[in-house]
Amino acid sequence: MSKQPRWTQTWIGGTRAAGVDLGHPGERLGLPREGSGSASGFGRRIGAITVDWLICTWAIAGGLLRVDPRSAGWVGFAVFAAEYVLLVGTIGMTLGMRLFGIRVAALDGGRPGFGAVVLRTLLLCLVVPAVVWDRDGRGLHDRAARTVVVRL
Template sequence: MAKEPRWTQTWISGTRAAGVELGYPGERLGLPKEGSGSVAGFGRRIGALTIDWLICTWAIGRGILGADPRSAGWVGLAIFALEYILLVGTLGSTFGMKLLGIRVAALGGGRPAFGLVLLRTLLLCLAVPALIWDRDQRGLHDRAARTIVVRD
């Protein structure tokens, strides 16, 4: 006799355990499964964020501006926000994103509008919206700005 799965095994494993196939991330947005233009994975995104944070906090905040260690976090956050607004708004990617081969794209293609970059950056700096993702690996900050992070 086959053993019934425990009730926790059906919801902890997500919808796929219940037999629902949702497709790959970005499929419903018309993006390719792999390669250029596909949804950037979590590893690349967190790597780029870490690189940008270190550049803004340590290299610029503490190194160049000489920020006090107690205020270096706030100074770094301000520099981080400025970096995102300027670089994503003009080039579509930050230093960390460029190093790891990803960029921010508008859902319709191309770079997002400057006002949407401002909104996305503000929500990213609040952190919580960026931690809540949908099945296309878009955080609330991406959904609000109608953007997605894709591979170059």
């Protein structure tokens, strides 16, 4: 009797361990495997959001606005959301994203619309949608806004 391929998924190894090739992240969206326009990795995205958070809470809320340290977190959070709406809505990236060489794009490759940017920002601020990813590296906030983060 010949050995048949195992089509079931394993909970430890995932679909690749079961012999299913899912392609590279972003392939279903028509994105290249590497280089400019490819789906951004998790590390770049975490680095960019960390830089943005530090800029908004320490430099802007704590330094420029001179907010009381006890409420600097909330003011920084509001500045963070405003930064995302303003910068992603106009130039497609925040300061942290620029440093890490990534940008937010609509699924057609252009800039996302204002409504999509606001929805994406609100869901990003809820945190949970941003940490639940699909196989293309898109969080729930990206899926809802019909956006993808790509490399420059």
